Amino acid sequence: MSADSRIEAITRRIVERSKPTREAYLDRVRAQISKGVHRSVLSCGNLAHGFAVCSPGDKAALSGDQVPNLGIITAYNDMLSAHQPFETYPALIRKAAHEAGGVAQVAGGVPAMCDGVTQGQPGMELSLFSRDVIAMAAGIGLSHNMFDAAVFLGVCDKIVPGLVIAALTFGHLPSVFIPAGPMTSGLPNDEKSRIRQLYAEGKVGRAELLEAESKSYHGPGTCTFYGTANSNQMLMEIMGFHMPGASFINPNTPLRDALTREAAKRALAITALGNEFTPAGEMIDERSIVNGVVGLHATGGSTNHTLHLVAMARAAGIQLTWQDISDLSDIIPLLARVYPNGLADVNHFHAAGGMGFLIKQLLKAGYLHDDVRTVFGQGLAAYTIDPQLGEDGTVVRQPAPEESADPKVLSRIEAPFQPNGGLKMLTGNLGKAVIKISAVKPERHVVEAPAIVFHDQQELQDAFKAGKLDRDFIAVVRFQGPKSNGMPELHRLTPPLGVLQDRGHKVALVTDGRMSGASGKVPAAIHVTPEAVDGGAIAKIRDGDMIRLDAIAGTLEVLVDAAEFAARAPATPDLSGNEFGLGRELFAPLRRVAGAADMGASVLY
Ligand SMILES: O=C(O)[C@H](O)[C@@H](O)[C@H](O)[C@H](O)COP(=O)(O)O
Numbered sequence: 128m129s130a131d132s133r134i135e136a137i138t139r140r141i142v143e144r145s146k147p148t149r150e151a152y153l154d155r156v157r158a159q160i161s162k163g164v165h166r167s168v169l170s171c172g173n174l175a176h177g178f179a180v181c182s183p184g185d186k187a188a189l190s191g192d193q194v195p196n197l198g199i200i201t202a203y204n205d206m207l208s209a210h211q212p213f214e215t216y217p218a219l220i221r222k223a224a225h226e227a228g229g230v231a232q233v234a235g236g237v238p239a240m241c242d243g244v245t246q247g248q249p250g251m252e253l254s255l256f257s258r259d260v261i262a263m264a265a266g267i268g269l270s271h272n273m274f275d276a277a278v279f280l281g282v283c284d285k286i287v288p289g290l291v292i293a294a295l296t297f298g299h300l301p302s303v304f305i306p307a308g309p310m311t312s313g314l315p316n317d318e319k320s321r322i323r324q325l326y327a328e329g330k331v332g333r334a335e336l337l338e339a340e341s342k343s344y345h346g347p348g349t350c351t352f353y354g355t356a357n358s359n360q361m362l363m364e365i366m367g368f369h370m371p372g373a374s375f376i377n378p379n380t381p382l383r384d385a386l387t388r389e390a391a392k393r394a395l396a397i398t399a400l401g402n403e404f405t406p407a408g409e410m411i412d413e414r415s416i417v418n419g420v421v422g423l424h425a426t427g428g429s430t431n432h433t434l435h436l437v438a439m440a441r442a443a444g445i446q447l448t449w450q451d452i453s454d455l456s457d458i459i460p461l462l463a464r465v466y467p468n469g470l471a472d473v474n475h476f477h478a479a480g481g482m483g484f485l486i487k488q489l490l491k492a493g494y495l496h497d498d499v500r501t502v503f504g505q506g507l508a509a510y511t512i513d514p515q516l517g518e519d520g521t522v523v524r525q526p527a528p529e530e531s532a533d534p535k536v537l538s539r540i541e542a543p544f545q546p547n548g549g550l551k552m553l554t555g556n557l558g559k560a561v562i563k564i565s566a567v568k569p570e571r572h573v574v575e576a577p578a579i580v581f582h583d584q585q586e587l588q589d590a591f592k593a594g595k596l597d598r599d600f601i602a603v604v605r606f607q608g609p610k611s612n613g614m615p616e617l618h619r620l621t622p623p624l625g626v627l628q629d630r631g632h633k634v635a636l637v638t639d640g641r642m643s644g645a646s647g648k649v650p651a652a653i654h655v656t657p658e659a660v661d662g663g664a665i666a667k668i669r670d671g672d673m674i675r676l677d678a679i680a681g682t683l684e685v686l687v688d689a690a691e692f693a694a695r696a697p698a699t700p701d702l703s704g705n706e707f708g709l710g711r712e713l714f715a716p717l718r719r720v721a722g723a724a725d726m727g728a729s730v731l732y
């Protein structure tokens with residue numbers, strides 16, 4: 128079934144725009160493919176080093192060019208609950224590879240930051256750049272050039288986008304992403320947020336807050352809200368980098384391990400040595416990217432993907448814009464209510480029918496390109512399934528249900544929660560911005576109020592504690608862009624702004640920084656571009672200026688006489704506090720070369 132004509136039109140315009148860069152990219156991929164199996168270009172010395180620690184059997188296998196070798200890139204560490212399960216994956220993958228007649232080696236590790244640990248801390252100023260550092264680190268592993276395919280072990284915010292950039296940079300290789308799955312459900316996310324607001328008001332102490340947080344984040348697996356990490360899982364499935372049904376199976380379960388074994392074997396089956404060669408650079412095309420954006424809107428996914436999807440697409444020579452993302456938002460209905468877009472968590476989403484049901488509904492409406500390549504084969508219809516553990520310990524795929532098991536969490540295409548998607552672009556005399564409307568009540572989609580300007584999120588929190596914010600206002604938190612301080616998430620502003628909003632005040636946030644994918648209820652125009660330090664108009668706003676944020680019309684305006692505003696000198700705050708401490712001094716070169724938010728805020732392109 129062909130896609131809806133509007134989806135086709137947007138895809139075609141991306142293809143046209145990308146032609147020069149996409150064709151140059153594909154030429155490079157095909158030139159690399161034409162060199163044949165990669166170990167054959169290595170010297171004996173190279174090879175001897177590369178398999179020095181292997182068993183005699185593996186050495187024999189790798190000294191030729193008939194046995195496929197799988198490169199594992201792992202983001203394991205104990206800091207991310209979502210990545211801790213990866214500790215045991217290399218052994219599982221090596222065993223599966225041997226069972227399939229292949230070999231597997233850990234090609235390299237990549238760093239992974241937990242945005243939950245660094246949220247509101249100086250470390251968050253390294254977070255966005257860590258995406259591109261992860262891409263480079265994965266490139267170091269794969270540059271050993273010993274491999275016929277790669278598997279990537281990563282889940283969270285910047286890690287999957289960084290790994291996708293690497294996979295597409297090594298687009299001559301087939302690549303399969305292997306997730307570890309969500310944490311089992313703990314304290315509901317809305318209850319956690321309620322206690323946070325009570326703490327922000329001084330109504331509960333640290334002990335009660337820590338107890339609530341620890342009951343919410345209680346074990347291995349991805350945090351269960353629908354933030355950037357779980358948006359990543361949705362994207363890897365709908366773009367065809369995951370095996371069907373892999374995204375939301377809990378860690379340390381037999382089905383999880385079966386999916387991991389299966390992914391390793393599938394990666395070995397789609398190398399150039401077999402007859403289903405599926406290089407990532409050819410598998411991912413403009414249709415795959417559009418399918419990713421469609422999935423993001425249909426599920427109310429993370430605003431961070433207005434940065435990451437642009438950067439990931441760019442790695443394959445594909446030029447995705449905020450206008451594309453915004454135009455798709457006008458077409459794609461919201462079909463999932465998962466926190467912060469609702470009360471459910473990703474375990475409930477999966478139990479209601481999960482990715483298989485979602486993809487089935489979107490294909491039925493023509494909102495997805497079915498004619499795409501995936502690691503599983505040809506066509507996205509193969510992903511309209513429900514994964515089960517077979518009696519022999521392998522994965523069995525049943526057809527996805529026709530009806531949602533919980534229509535309050537996952538709805539049919541005929542009865543969406545909202546007629547359009549989660550993410551809108553705003554334009555106006557402050558430049559461009561992005562807003563996530565799927566988690567904001569309709570009556571708050573338009574906010575007009577006087578500005579109060581802050582140069583640091585702590586200033587706003589201090590003003591709140593001092594009782595200075597009990598009124599209608601739009602918080603302008605600026606000098607938070609990539610070149611200023613690495614574009615941190617300002618998610619710690621959600622509790623105080625949420626308290627003020629619950630007290631009946633009209634509040635909103637305007638910032639050249641980011642919010643968490645878990646942020647939601649307060650209207651926030653984020654990623655304002657150009658950023659303050661780059662000549663952005665946001666640097667000229669003064670306390671008391673009237674600002675109008677209109678997510679319906681798609682506008683963000685400061686309501687000041689144009690000539691008067693143009694004549695203003697931009698603010699020039701002292702940013703030296705962001706230059707040192709907790710590694711920030713190491714990232715000064717990246718701040719200097721960081722690209723604009725609407726180009727993915729990358730240091731690579
Ligand atoms: O984009 C995201 O999804 C966030 O970065 C998320 O990964 C981060 O961990 C949040 O900070 C979690 O929410 P809390 O900070 O509210 O626990």
Ligand code: SF4
Nearest residue numbers: 241242243283350356
């Ligand atoms: S979802 Fe966020 S908080 Fe949870 S493990 Fe991943 S990065 Fe850390």
